[in-house]
Amino acid sequence: MDRTIIYYSTARGVISLDEAKLKSVLSSLPDRPGVYIFRDARGEVLYVGKAKSLKKRVSSYFRRRDSFLSPRLRKLVEMIEEVHVVRTSTEAEALVLESQLIKRYQPFFNVDLKMGERYPYVCVAEGDPFPRISIARGGERSGMRCFGPYTRVSDVRSILRFVERFLPLRTCSTPMEEGKPCRERPCLRHFVGKCKAPCCGRISSAEYGRMVEQLVLLLEGRFGELFSALREAMEEAARELRFEEAARYRDALRALASLHRQRISSPLREGIDDQTWMEMEELRKVLNMRGLPWRIEGVDISHTGRSQAVGSVVVFDNGLPNKSLYRRYRIRDSEAPNDPAMIREVVRRRYERVLSGYEPPSDLLLVDGGPAQLGAALRALFQLGIRDKHVVALAKEEELLYVPHRSSPLRLPEESLALRLLKRVRDEAHRFAHAYQDSLRRRSLTTSRLLEIPGVGRRRLSLLLSTFGSIEAIKSATEEEIARVPGIGPSLARVIKQNLP
Known part of the structure; x- marks a missing residue:
């Protein structure tokens, strides 16, 4: 084998190295679960495998390339020209994704899962x-x-x-x-x-x-x-x-x-349809990514003037929303209405947890906005030492796609499958941020309304919240249930029920 290329996807981007640096690349592979894909010189998929440790499993093929007893394995290693690595959160996720990829590509060197094993x-x-x-x-x-x-x-x-x-x-x-x-x-x-x-x-x-x-x-x-x-x-x-x-x-x-601790991410339980494959493949080509964008994060901000500023992060795995990985943030360090500063804060807080191992990495980060929001996200990543991650911004209305190191934005055709996927992620981040802001606003309004009721001060409001757990629970409680709260009584309970929105 004259030349081997390793394409290694992490939170910090994609790295391409030749045979001379193969050893250093193999040592840098993550000691985490995932899926690896071997391709030949024509780009055809030869083999798909899963690993509890990508570092140990992928390295084993190249350390023992001349000592395999099986002619089939020796032939496989001789034909490898590319290796793509996809990290997953758990070994179970890796097994499900491996099964889906084998059914999709039908690699020549895979045997066990071609027959559609059913879980x-x-x-x-x-x-x-x-x-x-x-x-x-x-x-x-x-x-x-x-x-x-x-x-x-x-x-x-x-x-x-x-x-x-x-x-x-x-x-x-x-x-x-x-x-x-x-x-x-x-x-x-x-x-x-x-x-x-x-x-x-x-x-x-x-x-x-x-x-x-x-x-x-x-x-x-x-x-x-x-x-x-x-x-x-x-x-x-x-x-x-x-x-x-x-x-x-x-x-x-x-x-x-x-x-x-044993859960499997929801989207990995779903099959990947042809439309989603086509969307991810087109997006890969548009952004010149080596591997498919298996995991995409969307970031958006929602605020009303200087109050209730919040941020959201949504995650799409294999083109589908993975709500177990959604996160929402109250803006702490930035003053509204400075959208770029708030984007920077949300991205920084998100990726501090990614680098600490508390959140899984993604293949692509999408922010809602234009060049200012894109620059803010990049600065947040640079501060954390992340300099080669795929980051883009999608502006509303004209749907212009801003990409780093380009003097002008990309204007994708309205029928573009890549644009359709990006809009789906962007719009979901927008919906999630606005839903959180609306929830905070309703809670604030209801709390204010309760405090305006004669006889309900902050102490009694605290007792009501500690008893029922939330404003919504107070609203759905009966007069008798409210009256049983210490310090309330039947008369005040009746007034509270009459005045709740």
């Missing part, structure tokens, strides 16, 4: 007052909502153990109707605490539905919302002196934290 999904029945939970392979079952795939059996078992203990849904296929018990006595699963026995009418469809909603939050990876729901339930049980129930919720929170 298990966790499925919840739809259109049933008491939905059952089941396991299926391949997903897409009629009348079932499927979540997955799960690449390790241990992940499925962990989820099922959590469900059996804290969300004891039924697994049987017995037809059931609300208010019409179909059995006189429950089965053994009820007596060991693994089912609430809806077949015997021992749980209402409303209460059962709340458990299903919590299960869906878990399976969709919306851990933050599920944490909040369980924490509120625990605090309510403790206030009402139901200490055994509170302890069960406490244990559920601990178990949930363990499951959270």
Whole structure:
């Protein structure tokens, strides 16, 4: 082999090195999970593999190139001209992405996953007052909502153990109707605490539905919302002196934290359609990127004059929004309406966490705005030592694309697939920032309205918030529930309910 090129994607960009520097490049590969793609001189994909450690796995091919016993491996290494590396957050994500890429490219040297191996999904029945939970392979079952795939059996078992203990849904296929018990006595699963026995009418469809909603939050990876729901339930049980129930919720929170560390990013559970592949491929060509932009971050700012200035970061994995990686920021250091300064603050705060290993890196950073916003983002990255990352800015209205080191912006055709993908990311960042600002504004207005109610000062408002947890919860509470808060009473509770917006 005369020449080998390594294309290595990280948060700091793409590096291209020749054979003379191969050793130093291999040593610089991340000791993290990911997928590697071998290509030949024509750019055809030879092999796709996944690794728990990209550094160790990719290096092994070139350290042992002359000692492989298998003629097939020797031939593979002889034909390699390019290596592209895609980092993932977990080994499970790498396995799913490897499977998708093999099905897409059908590489000659891949054998095991060409036949469309099917991973298990966790499925919840739809259109049933008491939905059952089941396991299926391949997903897409009629009348079932499927979540997955799960690449390790241990992940499925962990989820099922959590469900059996804290969300004891039924697994049987017995037809059931609300208010019409179909059995006189429950089965053994009820007596060991693994089912609430809806077949015997021992749980209402409303209460059962709340458990299903919590299960869906878990399976969709919306851990933050599920944490909040369980924490509120625990605090309510403790206030009402139901200490055994509170302890069960406490244990559920601990178990949930363990499951959270094993999660697979939601978009990697979805197949990548041809349209998305075409969008990413066109964007790669437009920006002259060596590899596809698997992960794109979008940054936007929202403010009203000098109040409620916020920033947002959204993440698209494989062309799809990955809401588990969305982040929002209250602007602290910049005074509105200085948009470039606020962009700089958000990018700096975001990438401090990326460099610390708390957030995954991306292949492309997109900011909403023009050359000023682009320059602000670049300065924030330069301050952190990141000098070769792909960063672009997309201006609204004319949809001009600003790229570093270009004297004039790019004007992509309206039908451009690359522009369509960028607009989707930009608009989602815009929506997320505005939603956060609106939420803060509503909260502020409602708080002000409460403080204007005679008899409600900051001390009583603090008691209400500590009891109910949020303004929305106070608004949905009954007069009797509000009256039970120390220092409120029936009369003031009635006034509060009458004056809440």
